[in-house]
Amino acid sequence: MRLETERLMLRRWDGPGDRDAFAAICADTEVMEWLGGTLTRAEADARVDRVEASWEANGHGRFLVERKADGAFLGWSGIMPAFHTLPIAGVPEMGWRLVRHAWGEGYATEAAAAAIADGFSRLGFPEIWAFTNPGNLRSQAVMRRLGMTRRPDLDFDYPDQPEGGPLRHSMVYVAQKP
Numbered sequence: 677m678r679l680e681t682e683r684l685m686l687r688r689w690d691g692p693g694d695r696d697a698f699a700a701i702c703a704d705t706e707v708m709e710w711l712g713g714t715l716t717r718a719e720a721d722a723r724v725d726r727v728e729a730s731w732e733a734n735g736h737g738r739f740l741v742e743r744k745a746d747g748a749f750l751g752w753s754g755i756m757p758a759f760h761t762l763p764i765a766g767v768p769e770m771g772w773r774l775v776r777h778a779w780g781e782g783y784a785t786e787a788a789a790a791a792i793a794d795g796f797s798r799l800g801f802p803e804i805w806a807f808t809n810p811g812n813l814r815s816q817a818v819m820r821r822l823g824m825t826r827r828p829d830l831d832f833d834y835p836d837q838p839e840g841g842p843l844r845h846s847m848v849y850v851a852q853k854p
Contacts, residue, residue: 677731677735677739678739679739679790679791679794680744680790681786681787681789681790682786683743683744683745683783683786684741684742684743684744684750684783684786684787684790685741685742685743685744686739686740686741686742686753686754686787686790686791687739687740687742688728688731688739688740689724689727689728689740694724694740694749695720695721695724697749698720698723698724698740698749698751698752699715699717699720699721700775701751701773701774701775702714702715702719702720702723702773703715703717703720704775704776706776707773707774707775707776710808710809710811710812710815710843711773712843726756727752727754727756730756730757734756734757735799736754736755736756736768736794736795736799737754737755737756738752738753738754738755738756738771739752739753739754739787739791740752741753741772741774741783741787743778743783749775750774750775750778750783750787751772751773751774751775751778751783752771752772752773753770753771753772753773753774753784753787753788753791754770754771754772754791755768755769755770755771755791755792755794755795755799755801755804756768756769756771757769758805761835761836762832762834762835763832763833763835764805764807764830764832764848767805768795768799768801768803768804768805769804769805769806769807770788770791770792770795770804770805770806770822770851771806772784772787772788772815772818779814784818785818785821785822788806788818788822789822792804792822792851796853796854801853802852802853803850803851803852803853804850804851805830805848805849805850805851806819806822806824806848806849806850806851807831807832807846807847807848807849808846808847809842809843809845809846809847810845810847811842816847816849819849820849822849822851823851824849824850824851825849825850825851825852826847826848826849827848827849827850828847828848830848830850831845831846831847831848832845832846832848833845833846834846
């Protein structure tokens with residue numbers, strides 16, 4: 677499964693180089709600031725394994741994102757069922773993670789827009805959710821650029837985060853099928 681935009685190729689994970697690049701992004705403290713902290717190589721590989729399991733079971737997951745001009749790895753983007761430990765488990769959740777040098781270039785919005793369009797057209801989702809922490813202003817801006825609607829009534833707290841901690845509360849945005 678592949679999606680193509682003007683500047684990006686979104687594709688399935690298919691090689692060891694993919695995992696190396698993803699492990700590097702997951703070890704970057706700035707990238708992972710709002711995502712629960714850095715991951716070890718084994719933890720990053722487990723995330724890719726979970727993505728691939730979602731593709732096999734559900735026909736969707738996070739795409740690897742490459743820049744078409746030079747094939748550079750930029751990160752991941754796509755829809756997965758929200759993780760089973762969350763109060764919103766199972767809802768189609770849009771997510772992205774990009775290397776720092778790709779921030780501010782519109783790649784997150786471009787990749788997410790393609791994945792959301794696929795979620796509505798090919799997968800038939802009536803709505804797609806995204807969530808982030810109140811402090812993650814970059815992700816909130818992407819959600820707004822995608823035309824997602826802020827839904828405070830759907831906000832939730834991460835059960836494994838400390839009360840009052842910066843990662844405890846999640847703000848929900850929803851895209852509705854046109």
